[in-house]
Amino acid sequence: MELCIDRVSKIYGNKIACDRISLSLHKGVYGLLGANGAGKTTLMRMMCGVLCPTSGTITFDGIDVGKEEYRDLLGYLPQNFGYYPEFCAMDFLLYMAALKGIPKVHAKEKASELLELVSLKNEAKKKIRTFSGGMKQRLGIAQAMLNNPKILILDEPTAGLDPKERIRFRNLISSMSAEKIILLSTHIVSDVEYIADKILLMKAGQMIHQGTLDEILSVIKEKVWECRVEKNKADELSEKYPILNFRNEDEDIFLRLVSEEKPCEGANRTEAVLEDLYLYYFNELH
Amino acid sequence: MSIFWNLVQFEYKKALVKKGAILVMILGILLAGISVFGTIIGNEYNQDGEVQRSNYEGMMLDREYQLQLSGRALDENLFLEAADAYAKIPLLNTSGRYTDTAEYEKYARRYSSIYSICRMVYNASSVRFDVEDFQSLSEDMAKSFYDIRRERMEQRIMHTGMSEKAKADTIELDRQLQTPFIFEYADGYQRFLAIMYTTAMLGTGVITILFASIFSGEYDSGADELILSSRHGKRILIYAKIFVVFSFTAVYIAFLTLLTYTECMLIYGAEGKNAAIQIFGMSFPYAMTVGQSVVIYCLSLLAACFLSLAITVFLSSVFKTPFWVIVVCSLLLIAPMFLNISEENALLFHINCLIPSNMMAYECTVNLVQYEVFGQIIRPYVFQPLFALILTIVIVPFAYRRFQRHQVV
Helix, strand or coil: CCEEEEEEEEEECCEEEEEEEEEEECCEEEEEEECCCCCHHHHHHHHCCCCCCCEEEEEECCEECCCHHHHHCEEEECCCCCCCCCCEHHHHHHHHHHHCCCCHHHHHHHHHHHHHHCCCHHHCCCEHHHCCHHHHHHHHHHHHCCCCCCEEEEECCCCCCCHHHHHHHHHHHHHHCCCCEEEEECCCHHHHHHHCCEEEEEECCEEEEEECHHHHHHHHCCCEEEEEECHHHHHHHHHHCCEEEEEEECCEEEEEEECCCCCCCCCEECCCCHHHHHHHHHCCCC | CHHHHHHHHHHHHHHHCCHHHHHHHHHHHHHHHHHCCHHHCCEEECCCCCEEEEHHHHHHHHHHHHHHHCCCECCHHHHHHHHHHHHCCCCCCCCCCHHHCHHHHHHHHHHHHHHHHHHHHHCCCCCCCCHHHHHCCCHHHHHCHHHHHHHHHHHHHHHCCCCHHHHHHHHHHHHCCCCCCECCCCHHHHHHHHHHHHHHHHHHHHHHHHHCHHHHHHHHHCCHHHHHCCCCCCCHHHHHHHHHHHHHHHHHHHHHHHHHHHHHHHHHCCCCCCCEHHHCCCCCCCCCEHHHHHHHHHHHHHHHHHHHHHHHHHHHHHCCCHHHHHHHHHHHHHHHHHCCCCCCCHHHHHHHHHCHHHHCCHHHHCCCCCEEECCEEECHHHHHHHHHHHHHHHHHHHHHHHHHCCCCC
16 A cells, blocks of 8 residues: 655746655555645645646556545545535535445445544534534544545644544544554644654655654754743844743743754753754744 | 435535525516516506506406407408407597597407507508508508518518528518418417516526536535545536536426416416417518427527526636626626617627527527528527537536636645
């Protein structure tokens, strides 16, 4: 099982949204990280066949992204998906099931099962227009899983979910990772940290890093420092180093920063986490 | 196949479950239903402003008079008989209407339809034929009714922009008409044909509002991403959408037609289906009965609705919101009604008659200007619906491809 993205680019006028991205995805969870405008959604749309690349190819086990067979294997949750306000949750899932080619007899059973999984069983007959943002998001997750897809692409799946639902969702994704290729993008770095086997880091349309958490963190390994300094010193350090955290503490300022060497007296080296890497890459200083 | 029908069910639900859609549909039906009663609501008043009778009673009286004349040949005997009856109306003063006189009521009213038919022929652009002329209708003029008609027809045909071949064909067609025409009461059909124009326009407007969102609504709501990434979203769903819009349109327009027809027949009477269409318009050159022309007109009208719908569906696949689809379609539907193109320019006249809203007019369906394709002369009532259907078949795949290749940006 291989999802192959080969030198895929997307150019709008003189703006390069995705620049010659090549990836080879296998079973497991991939976390796609990047700032707004990095090209994550563009890449995901191209992987779902709703946006044609300017160049490059996307195939799954040799099946082109434009083919019906490819879409048959795909589950997709867009960032802001459209729904039909007059439909109830069950009708929406049955409609999506029909679109995915699931026979009517199985569709109802599958829809009920998924509604229960996303805690919407009691709301099955309620119109979607009455749903909160989180409920709509859960419904979106349910529709993406209707056809038991081999490729599951989730754009900001945890947006709008409360912490309890987020944890439940993370566990659900983890439980499915053994048999699917799951690609999820999110701004919530901890979600990726918890469930992603591999992390893909995008910046300005380019894939700047990919690998396991440890591999990816090696970039800033032993370069993360914490210190408590006066305000003047803090300003000086802020201009010099990428700041990961900035917090007022009584008269002083607490700083967490990235530096090749010890930035100041009293600074302590600390263990790097994914959020540090994220901030390091997407800090304007860098 | 079951997936297709399943999707059809959902597409029907999506289109018709909205309160706005139901309201627009019901409003369309109500307006169509009420418009039939337009001419029988109210009263007839005399010169002093007193109510003489209700319009309904007036219509029933005219119907009775016309039924008495039904079956009679439209020849000099009938024309002179009618002229004699009209001659009994006293000379009019400038402020009065001849229809308010007791003599009109007593003698002439029963022949009012004959007077109308005479006016269609005797009236010319240079010489107006009015009631005084009819009162003094000479025997010679009454006898030459069909000669004058033929002369006027030939003059009109010669002034059109048709080719010499088509002109000759139309003149020959007109000459083959069997005269004298037989008078029949056919007000039910006449009303139906008149009302159906506005009913069809109304129905097309309703359909446009309902289906402007068929594709653009998906772009607008953001559901396009889900649809186009699903297995059947780029093929079977589009077929289902197209099936839904056309099947619904066929059913809705057929319902409005049937409603209007039933009402017209119940109120004004169903007599006259075998009458020649010339009793509606002396310039029609076709040997066709009213009943036949009604069937042809209804089919032509449905084809015009389909063409209008095809344009709506295509625009829906192009525009990103239904609002602009409705705006452009409304303009395309309404603006051509104000075009008045002379028969002298055959090409422009033909194009004008092929615009859906103009195609919905009975006068366009049985117009004397013939179409010519590769030297073949084709009657307008054949060419127009065929053209509409062919263009519909041509346009719809463009909408299909446009939605299928839509890029979510």
